[in-house]
Amino acid sequence: MYFLLKSAVSGLVIGTITVVAKISPKFGGIIAALPLISLLSLIWLYVQGGKTAELSEFLFGVLYGLPSTIGLIAIVAFALKYSMPLFLSIGLGILGWGLLLFVQKLLLPN
Template sequence: MIFLTVKAAISGILIAAASELAKRFPGFGALIASLPLVSVLGMIWLWNAKPDAENMAAHSAATFWYVLPSLPMFLVIPVMLRHGLPFSLALGLGCLLTIVLYSTMTFIGPKFGLRL
């Protein structure tokens, strides 16, 4: 239970730091948020729980393929905001787009030999 609390605290601190930096320096906050910190921390936590090279390789490769469908959200949200949509609607539609693209990747990826 203590390890779970430490993992949650470290992860929360990183997210809080990125959002606080973004208040003053949007570009720097975006840089911090775009770093694959969650993926790297996830791999560290996974390796600590199950040090299996094949499992880690599969996890890392699947992470790459799941990053791709999330990228359009970061292009669509600014376009919607600049066209006057409220933030909550733009964010919701961006998340909906990502869910659709994740679902598509999950369904189509294995047909092309991807291990997701």
């Protein structure tokens, strides 16, 4: 039951952002940049009995992944700005994300 509820709510959020982005790409992007997925995940973890320490560790994981995610978004945005095809842009973004995460892991060992 939780899976269906989580899927429905998450799908509704993504669907709403897509509709807003069709009307106003900039505003849709601003809404998409909100930490909605992180907060929804946090709520689902809590509802399913997650302890405070686990919730905190999850959020620190989100923070750890944030710099490489920003890099991915920047790479995709610039690739699209320079007329690269969407899937090539996404592929470059994913490669950049992985490289940035690797470098970050070297610089900030756990």
